[in-house]
Amino acid sequence: MATQETPGTTGTTITSPEALDDALAPLAAVLGDRLLTPSSAGFADAAEVYLGGPERTPVAVARVRNTDEIAAVLDVARRTGLPLGVRAGGHNLARHALVDGGIVVDLRLMDGIEIDTEAGVGRAQGGALAGAYVAAAGEHGLATGFGDTGGVGLAGIALGGGIGYLSRAHGLTVDNVLGAEVVLADGRVVRADADENPDLYWALRGGGGNFGVVTRLDLRLRELPVVTGGMFVWPADPGVLAGVLAAFAQAPAELSGMVNVMVAPPLPMLPAEAHGKPVVMALACFTGSADQAEAAYAPLRALGPLHDSIAEIAYPEMFAGGGGPESGLPGDARTGFLGAGAWAPDEAWAAAAIKAVLAAPRGVAAVNLRPMGGAIGDVDAADTAFAHRDAAWMVTVQGLAQDLDGASALGEWVSAASASLGVAGPGYVNFMARATEQDVRDAYPGATLDRLREVKRTYDPGNLFASNHNVKP
Secondary structure (H helix, E strand, C coil): CCCCCEECCCCCEECCHHHHHHHHHHHHHHHHHHEECCCCCCHHHHCCCCCECCCCCCCEEEECCCHHHHHHHHHHHHHHCCCEEEECCCCCCCCCCCCCCCEEEECCCCCCEEEECCCCEEEEECCCEHHHHHHHHHCCCEECCCCCCCCCEHHHHHHHCCCCCCHHHHCCHHHHEEEEEEECCCCCEEEEECCCCHHHHHHHCCCCCCCCEEEEEEEECEECCCEEEEEEEEECCHHHHHHHHHHHHHCCCCEEEEEEEEECCCCCCCCHHHCCCEEEEEEEEECCCHHHHHHHHHHHHCCCCCEECCEEECHHHHHCCCCCCCCCCEEEEEEEEEEECCCCCCHHHHHHHHHHHHCCCCEEEEEEEEECCHHHCCCCCCCCCCCCCCEEEEEEEEEEECCHHHHHHHHHHHHHHHHHHCCCCCCCHHHCCCCCHHHHHHHCCCHHHHHHHHHHHHHCCCCCCCCCCCCCC
16 A cells, blocks of 8 residues: 555644554444455446546545445544545546545445335435436436436536436426435534525535535426437538527427537448538437427428437436446546527537537547526526526537547647637536636636635535535635
């Protein structure tokens, strides 16, 4: 075990492998073989997340099963000063779950889901995945809106915001969080909702992992036995892309989704001549009646798609395929909010987006656009810590490099493409690959950041939870 030189919060310093073993001994007594260190079988897998990047090797991964075990981990981190990370799904672009030379609280064994049909509430533990919850709720014809990928952690989506297939119809995930169970930095377990610790409840809904370990979320369920959804693909032409974006911007609130400008992979549903060429790919979900869906999709069909799989389906089918394979590749992204109301980018912007994708280095690259509006904008910006309520679009320039050697070129492309498209912030914390102080200010503008700091001073004054887009107390 490598020597650690970490100043502890009590003034102690861990300077040797023996001292580190002594520091971790209380956890070993509680967790047994679920405390993984670099010499443990399974440590390498436990200390990896979805995206690759520069090596970050924790000294221990604690695979916890309950709040008492989490409190024991937090106690060791407080007393020793070892950095602390919290892992649920592990898909965060900034790779916050991993802390070099620290302890990772791994929540993946805490993945229970309960669907209370009588109360209309879904209850999910902190390690549950979005796809598992969607499937469980779908068995009862019910749904809560998350993002668009089943393999990501439910709690991570909810704490950052949550924009996806139901957002314009039902609001963001944070708008459907009814309450949370949280283990605080001092080990206390508290409830946060509109009545108990309402300041913490406000901060959790958009404030990321700054305030504690969320071990359970209570989420609003809505009846949704079927939707009309699927995929469109068009050749990437500035006029077509501008038309697609205008159709989404002017659509009724029942239509949510996202539009990707990307180079087409060799998908079997596309003609061979489209493979390797730039395309516009839209994933769409409509929650109204079949007749209403037909009218909402008409402007998109009028643009002559190469592929149209829109059909009436059960909502969980929108998540078919789960989260995809673990990439292990380094990723980068920059996100921002553009426009207001029913505004949509024009053909000049569309041409710049297509040009940017064609200039991307080897790997996978896309310009991703998600329409806002509808129920998202019905919530006042001050009601949650997600403050970007008035925007027309959330735009993300993103990519995966083929390997670490290509990460630098990818980062340069993301920066240049973002600048050319006006994507310079404010940002969306769930999609931000960097965590500078400016990034934090972009994610939490003005009074939102001031209020988050007040809550941080109350619930985590020592900043134990710092591996995140950190709100400093």
